[in-house]
Amino acid sequence: MTPSEPAETRTTTRATGRSAQTATLAEIAREAGVSAPTVSKVLNGRADVAPATRSRVEELLRAHGYRRRRAEASRSPLIDLVFHELESAWAMEVIRGVENVARDAGLSVVLSESMGRLTPGRTWADQVAARRPHGVILVLSGLDESQRALLTSRSIPFVVMDPAGDPGADVPSIGATNWQGGLAATRHLVELGHTRIGAITGPSRMMCSRARIDGYRAALETAGLPVDPALIRPGDFHHETGYREGLKLLRGPDRPTAVFAGNDLQALGLYEAARELGLRIPEDLSVVGFDDLPVARWVGPPLTTVRQPLTEMAEAAAKLVLDLAKEDGDRAATRVELATSLVVRSSTSVPPAM
């Protein structure tokens, strides 16, 4: 049974909730061998509770699928936005989208970073429980089961944007059509006449990155072109990797005439590698990125890339989490994917005559 499931069912009895809920809270206090006020303290994230007591109470709250009634929750005018890492150059596009929705709703945005770990730290969850935001948006980041139970027991809804892992069917999430994007990027290169097309992937633990590279493979296979594992290099979505793996791809024998770089930053790293090897873009090498960051228009030559509407995705995530926060906001979990689109600029052309 998933932690948020009983919450969903529980809310159906909200009309008669008060007594039911109070009983539950009293039950929990009894079972935990503490006073009801102590259980409230735990629910309110107050510091003055012994760790052992806190975890015993949390355990029972979880076991009972206890859920604080919304009216009781007295939310603060905040939305929590959690990034896997702020280094991700497109974080600003996402922040802007969440800010837009928060501003219109009279809310402020609390920003945190899960420090490259794919689930934010435990203290983070306690802080969120204590400040009671309207909701939590996780970017390329997930929650472990106890964190989900913690938020659910406080009626703090959460939405995952562009999930790094499989968020589970009961977790609302917003993404982009990454597979379609990888397909479109690679088809564009195939249609230009390229047959040796390399790729630099993102981290394999991220679904978005797996989807993009699967789209790349699908484009090659449907075009009857071989998929050469030697032309697929592992990346991590950073510029440095695009440069390093780019050098490996371009120095190798029988080098590719085009590369799907996985994202824009890796494409810029690839630009640097090509410059270093005296290869001209697009005459000697065609490059396609992914994201369409502002910088994609600014580099020379302007980058052909797959646009994912990051700001719109963030706005959709913020609107969804605010919906879920409403009294009547309970709903089946949703997975929304916004469309990606190929933006053809000057970094792609027909392959060089060899």
Added chain:
Amino acid sequence: MTPSEPAETRTTTRATGRSAQTATLAEIAREAGVSAPTVSKVLNGRADVAPATRSRVEELLRAHGYRRRRAEASRSPLIDLVFHELESAWAMEVIRGVENVARDAGLSVVLSESMGRLTPGRTWADQVAARRPHGVILVLSGLDESQRALLTSRSIPFVVMDPAGDPGADVPSIGATNWQGGLAATRHLVELGHTRIGAITGPSRMMCSRARIDGYRAALETAGLPVDPALIRPGDFHHETGYREGLKLLRGPDRPTAVFAGNDLQALGLYEAARELGLRIPEDLSVVGFDDLPVARWVGPPLTTVRQPLTEMAEAAAKLVLDLAKEDGDRAATRVELATSLVVRSSTSVPPAM
């Protein structure tokens, strides 16, 4: 008398503060013709106070230089970070710096945008008063007098980073040596042999932008070169402006052989203008930026620029505001300027033979 002055003096009597403060609060209630609890509600940013009453009480709090005792303030584990505009591409460098310090202090960061206005809106100030953060960091943004009084009366310290206007001697602020940076950028071009050196400025209302262009002028004058007003174009620190004003500079008769672009984004816009006009960088045109954003290393050719340590500046601002939040944190207001440094890459060389 500046709003924060009485606060500074007031705090010296903190030891005997309780009675004194209580008296003051009662006084204010009496003068306002309301109950003491009502004054507390205003202090706590509660919504259930009539606007007229609220402003009358705020007025008296300001007039009395009332300051909530720190012990009383029960801060939430938050730092407020306010940007003039999130579009500014270096916002992420600043956010990272504040996050670093906040994380170590177990605090979360609340992000807001003053929407291009140079002082955040009134509702923002009320929200801050209500959530009682440890402190407020304003980036390229200031506070009007009533906002300052509001924060001061709640003992919420604030620090201005890279002030857009003259923050006043009593406002703690963190900046960079912008004048030195403009001087170093232009001297570098002079030493390469350039005599027609253009410049694109930032917004004239921003002190940092005035300082950079004054440094540019100083470098020309100390080198005995004329300052040609036609070669100084007004900018706003955005890419588009670098492109548009770049075209004007480069299309003009007797075009400059080098341009100090004011910041990195305007330098990238200038790159685009040069490409469009078939001018090679650095052979036909030398370009120097300002900021040293990550992208400065990635573009072709890599950009010669003036590095300002944005992340370190943000860390310094966060540490300063946390210092001010300490019980014993009262101190004379400080103005810290971190050093800028010229980073020579490949966008500058000797002028073309003409």
